[in-house]
Amino acid sequence: MQQKSICFIGGGNMAQAIVFGLLKTGYPANLITVCDPNEDKRSLFTEKKVLFSTDNQTTVEKSDVMVLAVKPQVASDVCSALSAVDFSEKLVISIMAAISVEKITALLFHADNIVRVMPNTPALVSTGMSGLFARANVSMEYKQFAESLLQAVGQTCWVENESDMHTVTAASGSSPAYFFLFMEAMQQSLLNMGLTVQQARLLVQQSALGAAKMVVENPTVELATLRQNVTSKGGTTAAALNVFNEKQLAQIVEQAMLACVERSKEMEKLF
Ligand SMILES: NC(=O)C1=CN([C@@H]2O[C@H](COP(=O)(O)OP(=O)(O)OC[C@H]3O[C@@H](n4cnc5c(N)ncnc54)[C@H](OP(=O)(O)O)[C@@H]3O)[C@@H](O)[C@H]2O)C=CC1
Numbered sequence: 001m002q003q004k005s006i007c008f009i010g011g012g013n014m015a016q017a018i019v020f021g022l023l024k025t026g027y028p029a030n031l032i033t034v035c036d037p038n039e040d041k042r043s044l045f046t047e048k049k050v051l052f053s054t055d056n057q058t059t060v061e062k063s064d065v066m067v068l069a070v071k072p073q074v075a076s077d078v079c080s081a082l083s084a085v086d087f088s089e090k091l092v093i094s095i096m097a098a099i100s101v102e103k104i105t106a107l108l109f110h111a112d113n114i115v116r117v118m119p120n121t122p123a124l125v126s127t128g129m130s131g132l133f134a135r136a137n138v139s140m141e142y143k144q145f146a147e148s149l150l151q152a153v154g155q156t157c158w159v160e161n162e163s164d165m166h167t168v169t170a171a172s173g174s175s176p177a178y179f180f181l182f183m184e185a186m187q188q189s190l191l192n193m194g195l196t197v198q199q200a201r202l203l204v205q206q207s208a209l210g211a212a213k214m215v216v217e218n219p220t221v222e223l224a225t226l227r228q229n230v231t232s233k234g235g236t237t238a239a240a241l242n243v244f245n246e247k248q249l250a251q252i253v254e255q256a257m258l259a260c261v262e263r264s265k266e267m268e269k270l271f
């Protein structure tokens with residue numbers, strides 16, 4: 001990928017996942033600066049030769065690309081404090097949930113080149129999934145840079161309508177937590193049945209990995225077929241799946257994903 005100087009505003013969970021994922025691809029550490037007010041985060045980055053600063057404005061002025069990686073709640077304050085920076089020659093990538101391009105444009109001076117991204121933390125292990133959106137005015141060069149940045153740490157998918165970023169959040173940004181919750185529940189159940197923590201963890205994580213790998217490596221096979229191939233008539237799997245179906249797992253999942261989308265829409269209005 002093209003090499004540009006990138007600054008991350010906010011050095012929290014998601015920024016760390018992308019930065020450390022990028023380093024694994026060989027992206028030069030000295031082209032990345034992370035800005036965060038918490039000095040205790042400094043060594044986390046500097047020990048990997050990534051630059052660290054508590055001065056957002058000076059860092060942004062020196063960078064080609066700014067990645068907004070702060071919580072949506074502080075988006076207005078963080079962007080307003082950068083109103084003296086001229087963004088006309090810079091690419092702005094926002095990974096903030098629910099914050100619209102319109103909002104960022106209004107807060108930053110001459111910020112015409114904005115790409116919204118909804119990544120997820122598996123970027124840390126080069127298996128991220130990001131949804132991307134840009135308005136029609138954003139040049140192909142900037143769109144390609146944003147895409148290659150996220151492709152360096154996983155896969156990408158563009159959406160044409162910004163409103164679809166709410167849905168993407170339910171599918172990429174938030175979804176690793178759904179799988180973690182499911183695995184936590186399985187692990188707890190195994191502990192309750194007498195296995196050790198180590199046994200339970202290994203059994204759950206390797207089965208989850210194997211299932212995900214089968215999905216990825218068999219793109220033409222329906223998910224339902226993969227499920228059916230495990231499920232012998234009158235057997236053990238059927239007994240387990242009957243419980244999920246009786247308890248309406250599919251409806252629960254749909255309600256959860258809709259709640260995610262609704263919260264994203266609410267946050268768009270709030271922040
Ligand atoms: N976590 C995830 O899985 C995903 C998160 N996102 C989005 O990424 C963004 C960041 O989330 P996440 O990494 O989880 O959040 P974190 O709270 O882990 O990280 C945000 C960091 O920004 C710091 N910060 C606060 N104010 C400033 C400032 N003025 N300048 C620079 N840094 C500042 C925070 O410090 P302090 O803690 O002191 O406030 C914190 O260290 C959010 O907008 C979220 O919606 C998107 C996809 C997935």
Ligand SMILES: O=C(O)[C@@H]1CCC=N1
Binds near residue numbers: 097169173174
């Ligand atoms: O929970 C959140 O709001 C953020 C956005 C997607 C994942 N984490």
